[in-house]
Amino acid sequence: MSSLNKNADRDWIKQRLMGASLCILMVFVLLFLRLVYLQLIKGEEYRRLSETNCVRLKSIKSSRGLIYDRHHTLLVENRPAFDLTIVLEDAHPVKETIERLADLIDVSFEDLMGSIKRAGKSAFYKPLTLKRDISRDLLAIVEAHKFDLPGIHMDVEPTRHYIYKKTAAHLLGYLGQINRKELESGFYPTVRTGDSIGRYGIEKSFEPFLQGKRGGRQVEVDVNGRLIKVLKTVPPVSGNDLHLTLDLELQRTAEQLLGENDGAVVAIDPSNGDVLVMASAPSFDQNDFIGGISNKKWQALMTDPGKPMNNKAIQAEYPPASTYKILTAMAALEERVIDEHGSFFCPGYYRLGNRRYQCWKKNGHGEMTVVNAIAQSCDVFFYQAGEKVGVDSLAQYANGSGLGRYTGIKLDHERRGLIPTAAWKKKRFKEVWQAGETLSISIGQGFDLVTPLQMAVFIAAVGNGGTLYRPRLVTSIEDSDGNVVKSIQPEITGGLPASKETLALVQKGLLEVVQGDRGTARRIRIKGINIAGKTGTAQVFSRKAGEKFDNESIRRTLRDHAWFVSYAPAEAPKIAICVIIEHGEHGSSAAAPVAGALIEKYLKKTAPKTASKTECKKDTIKP
Amino acid sequence: MFDRRLIENFDWGFLVVILLICSVGLVILYSAVTAGYDGTDLHPLFKKQGVWMATGFCIMMASVVIDFRELDKLNLFIWTICVGLLVTIYLFGHIGGGSRRWLVIGFVRMQPSELMKIALIISLASVYSDSVSPEGLGFQNLIKPAILCLIPFCLIVNQPDLGSGLLLLLIAGSITLFVKVEKRVFYSLASIGLSILPLVWFVGLKAYQKDRILIFIDPDRDPLGAGYHIIQSKIAIGSGMLVGKGFLKGTQNALSFLPEQHTDFILSVLAEEWGLTGCAVLLILYFILLFWGLNISYNCRNMFGSILAFGITAMIFWQIFINIGMVMGLMPVVGVPLPLVSYGGSSVVTNMVGFGILMNISMRNFTIT
Numbered sequence: 001m002s003s004l005n006k007n008a009d010r011d012w013i014k015q016r017l018m019g020a021s022l023c024i025l026m027v028f029v030l031l032f033l034r035l036v037y038l039q040l041i042k043g044e045e046y047r048r049l050s051e052t053n054c055v056r057l058k059s060i061k062s063s064r065g066l067i068y069d070r071h072h073t074l075l076v077e078n079r080p081a082f083d084l085t086i087v088l089e090d091a092h093p094v095k096e097t098i099e100r101l102a103d104l105i106d107v108s109f110e111d112l113m114g115s116i117k118r119a120g121k122s123a124f125y126k127p128l129t130l131k132r133d134i135s136r137d138l139l140a141i142v143e144a145h146k147f148d149l150p151g152i153h154m155d156v157e158p159t160r161h162y163i164y165k166k167t168a169a170h171l172l173g174y175l176g177q178i179n180r181k182e183l184e185s186g187f188y189p190t191v192r193t194g195d196s197i198g199r200y201g202i203e204k205s206f207e208p209f210l211q212g213k214r215g216g217r218q219v220e221v222d223v224n225g226r227l228i229k230v231l232k233t234v235p236p237v238s239g240n241d242l243h244l245t246l247d248l249e250l251q252r253t254a255e256q257l258l259g260e261n262d263g264a265v266v267a268i269d270p271s272n273g274d275v276l277v278m279a280s281a282p283s284f285d286q287n288d289f290i291g292g293i294s295n296k297k298w299q300a301l302m303t304d305p306g307k308p309m310n311n312k313a314i315q316a317e318y319p320p321a322s323t324y325k326i327l328t329a330m331a332a333l334e335e336r337v338i339d340e341h342g343s344f345f346c347p348g349y350y351r352l353g354n355r356r357y358q359c360w361k362k363n364g365h366g367e368m369t370v371v372n373a374i375a376q377s378c379d380v381f382f383y384q385a386g387e388k389v390g391v392d393s394l395a396q397y398a399n400g401s402g403l404g405r406y407t408g409i410k411l412d413h414e415r416r417g418l419i420p421t422a423a424w425k426k427k428r429f430k431e432v433w434q435a436g437e438t439l440s441i442s443i444g445q446g447f448d449l450v451t452p453l454q455m456a457v458f459i460a461a462v463g464n465g466g467t468l469y470r471p472r473l474v475t476s477i478e479d480s481d482g483n484v485v486k487s488i489q490p491e492i493t494g495g496l497p498a499s500k501e502t503l504a505l506v507q508k509g510l511l512e513v514v515q516g517d518r519g520t521a522r523r524i525r526i527k528g529i530n531i532a533g534k535t536g537t538a539q540v541f542s543r544k545a546g547e548k549f550d551n552e553s554i555r556r557t558l559r560d561h562a563w564f565v566s567y568a569p570a571e572a573p574k575i576a577i578c579v580i581i582e583h584g585e586h587g588s589s590a591a592a593p594v595a596g597a598l599i600e601k602y603l604k605k606t607a608p609k610t611a612s613k614t615e616c617k618k619d620t621i622k623p
Numbered sequence: 624m625f626d627r628r629l630i631e632n633f634d635w636g637f638l639v640v641i642l643l644i645c646s647v648g649l650v651i652l653y654s655a656v657t658a659g660y661d662g663t664d665l666h667p668l669f670k671k672q673g674v675w676m677a678t679g680f681c682i683m684m685a686s687v688v689i690d691f692r693e694l695d696k697l698n699l700f701i702w703t704i705c706v707g708l709l710v711t712i713y714l715f716g717h718i719g720g721g722s723r724r725w726l727v728i729g730f731v732r733m734q735p736s737e738l739m740k741i742a743l744i745i746s747l748a749s750v751y752s753d754s755v756s757p758e759g760l761g762f763q764n765l766i767k768p769a770i771l772c773l774i775p776f777c778l779i780v781n782q783p784d785l786g787s788g789l790l791l792l793l794i795a796g797s798i799t800l801f802v803k804v805e806k807r808v809f810y811s812l813a814s815i816g817l818s819i820l821p822l823v824w825f826v827g828l829k830a831y832q833k834d835r836i837l838i839f840i841d842p843d844r845d846p847l848g849a850g851y852h853i854i855q856s857k858i859a860i861g862s863g864m865l866v867g868k869g870f871l872k873g874t875q876n877a878l879s880f881l882p883e884q885h886t887d888f889i890l891s892v893l894a895e896e897w898g899l900t901g902c903a904v905l906l907i908l909y910f911i912l913l914f915w916g917l918n919i920s921y922n923c924r925n926m927f928g929s930i931l932a933f934g935i936t937a938m939i940f941w942q943i944f945i946n947i948g949m950v951m952g953l954m955p956v957v958g959v960p961l962p963l964v965s966y967g968g969s970s971v972v973t974n975m976v977g978f979g980i981l982m983n984i985s986m987r988n989f990t991i992t
Binding site for chain 2: 017028030032035039040045046049051215241310
């Protein structure tokens with residue numbers, strides 16, 4: 001083998017090189033023949049094509065997937081919008097053409113030239129957008145002067161349209177133009193400059209399904225840029241349609257009931273976690289975001305003290321107040337601090353050390369069993385129950401019940417809330433946990449923070465016998481032909497850390513809240529439907545014991561938040577609702593009626609034979 | 624130390640061919656970048672390319688001084704540095720055009736995948752010159768070359784730069800066939816390859832990857848992307864006819880039609896403005912260049928030098944073939960530049976280094992080891 005080593009054998013190399021030379025020769029002959037074919041045989045034809053510069057590329061925008069509610073009512077569609085475009089090469093003389101157009105459509109000449117200058121030299125043969133979404137009147141004018149406006153074209157672009165203005169705006173979300181960084185990120189392979197992507201809500205979380213695939217055409221045009229024939233077409237692929245769990249009618253009712261108040265309403269189907277309602281007030285008009293929101297409107301939204309851009313159902317954290325007593329009761333029963341028949345005495349206050357902790361009822365409730373304590377929302381009962389369970393144990397029950405944890409809803413910006421432990425306080429404030437603080441958190445004040453969605457999931461689980469579901473927004477995703485691309489099943493995320501017996505007692509207490517003679521929400525009773533629930537009044541700022549306030553004189557922003565969580569029918573819940581009215585003062589008077597009306601509407605619709613609402617009693621009820 | 628015979632043996636003819644191709648390249652590039660440019664002085668890209676060519680020329684002349692046999696000893700060192708650069712861009716590279724292939728050092732942007740070609744040729748020449756035999760190479764002789772080739776291949780394809788990766792395989796394959804493999808090795812490798820391909824296709828690749836490969840093979844499948852470029856390129860070339868439309872008179876060479884008209888699609892500019900005549904001149908120059916390279920390989924009395932010269936010639940050949948084939952719609956659309964004509968610093972410098980090595984070998988063919 002080594003005869004060839006290092007010193008090259010000339011004959012051997014020559015033989016090897018012959019093959020290589022032959023290859024090169026053949027390839028060059030092939031290339032030359034191809035040149036002859038293109039330049040001589042087909043030369044005339046290509047010369048003609050090149051002289052008119054006539055092969056153009058036209059992009060066809062795909063239409064974004066539609067969004068339906070649970071009863072197949074269309075919520076979000078695409079409407080045709082007309083864009084004015086220009087192909088500079090065909091628009092000779094460019095300046096005069098633009099001047100004429102500016103006169104016709106009443107847009108300043110500088111604005112139109114600006115969009116041309118921004119595109120630069122590279123876009124000589126490509127259509128440039130001059131003005132988006134012109135009105136039908138202008139469209140008619142431009143169409144009539146078509147022959148005075150060489151190179152000016154109208155493109156029909158599918159544009160997003162939210163049919164019910166301001167309805168479920170936070171849930172559905174809105175679109176925005178893709179920016180450079182997102183384009184370069186590689187996450188949006190089919191999206192180009194100028195296209196819109198979901199920026200918020202469902203539009204954002206389901207972007208990959210909703211976004212279709214752009215198509216296009218190779219076309220031959222004449223000297224004036226008018227189409228002669230279509231050479232090749234790649235049809236656009238529409239985005240997939242979403243079928244939501246949302247109930248449009250109920251959603252709109254909830255929004256009407258919220259009215260001018262700030263707050264949130266979440267309704268969930270306790271049997272599978274379907275989100276029937278997710279309302280947040282104040283709301284905003286998503287259509288304003290189409291084609292870029294004006295700076296003025298954006299500033300107005302951002303500076304509004306009601307924070308219309310926040311989805312309060314998942315992004316706002318409130319002290320759960322008395323609604324948290326459900327959890328304290330559950331923990332106390334499980335920890336055997338109290339049983340069904342056991343009671344604590346409420347003289348109107350509870351003394352710890354040298355401090356008196358007030359009950360909301362100054363004269364006291366007397367002997368309280370757990371069921372009565374829930375029904376009448378006795379603070380002193382829960383001070384004692386909570387104190388015996390202890391802060392860390394309470395936190396364990398809360399976490400096990402989904403509080404202080406993400407619910408896992410498919411929406412961005414969800415907040416986690418806060419369930420304090422002694423260790424947390426030590427770490428956060430470098431201070432030791434005080435026994436008095438345990439009393440506060442036992443009734444849902446102090447450090448405790450929850451989102452309305454967390455409370456809705458929690459009360460749904462209490463109602464359905466202990467199953468925690470991940471809130472489901474979308475049941476199925478279908479392509480434009482109606483084939484199911486993906487169907488999303490209900491998902492169980494855990495179970496309440498409570499036995500059947502414990503839950504039965506808690507449920508009994510919750511039923512008493514509405515159906516019992518002394519219940520805090522007895523005013524919302526509906527004939528024929530057993531409602532279970534719990535009121536809550538979250539302090540926004542603390543009042544000193546004994547100090548008197550005239551509520552009307554308190555600045556509105558300092559008034560308490562009103563809570564109501566409930567489910568119905570109590571025997572076999574079909575709907576679980578969480579309502580929070582910011583600065584609504586009392587859960588019983590501000591929040592509970594909203595839930596009552598929604599329950600009535602929803603259950604009457606599913607079972608139309610049930611009777612109408614009973615008369616409200618006129619007595620004033622505190623939480 | 625310095626042999627007077629080196630100057631006597633300097634390969635002037637080869638240098639003239641290179642300079643001629645460079646001039647043709649600059650003339651076409653001038654056309655390509657000037658269309659639609661309204662600056663008063665020279666286009667910045669044209670100036671940059673001039674600087675790159677001058678730089679490349681200096682590097683070429685410098686690489687003539689060191690005896691090419693030094694490369695034999697340093698082969699693994701050079702290979703390691705280039706692979707190191709590829710790993711570096713994998714970690715910190717600059718993303719351009721959707722892939723990580725640039726390394727920015729100060730104000731210079733370079734593509735290590737270009738230099739990798741030379742490094743691979745040197746290391747393969749070094750390995751094969753030790754194991755070559757009249758019967759051909761056996762399996763055990765191919766293990767090391769396979770490793771040398773596949774590591775940079777994977778790194779480059781991962782950038783992703785499928786074109787440069789395949790070019791690397793083509794160069795390695797050409798060199799391997801040149802030094803001859805045993806018949807049974809050839810047939811078994813071919814059959815293994817053929818049987819693995821369907822497996823990769825049906826099991827290993829995702830739908831969008833298959834799509835990209837299909838478009839790569841048949842640009843017409845993507846009439847809005849690659850297919851559109853090819854149509855425009857064919858119109859440009861065909862419209863040149865026999866003598867072309869004249870210098871700076873190309874209409875198709877307007878900025879919008881060929882987005883890469885100064886890089887990969889530059890031949891269409893030549894074809895449009897100078898016609899078949901101009902293209903034939905460039906083809907002949909390339910043809911002479913390649914045969915000069917094979918001749919250097921033949922005349923070298925050192926096995927390492929012969930294989931090295933062949934490898935560099937193969938590198939030039941594949942670039943010419945793929946690029947011209949692509950713009951005429953004969954080959955897949957893949958980003959391979961036309962040597963000394965396409966705009967691009969890394970490509971110019973790499974090719975110049977290659978020519979420097981060829982001249983180096985040519986000058987020393989009198990030496991007997």
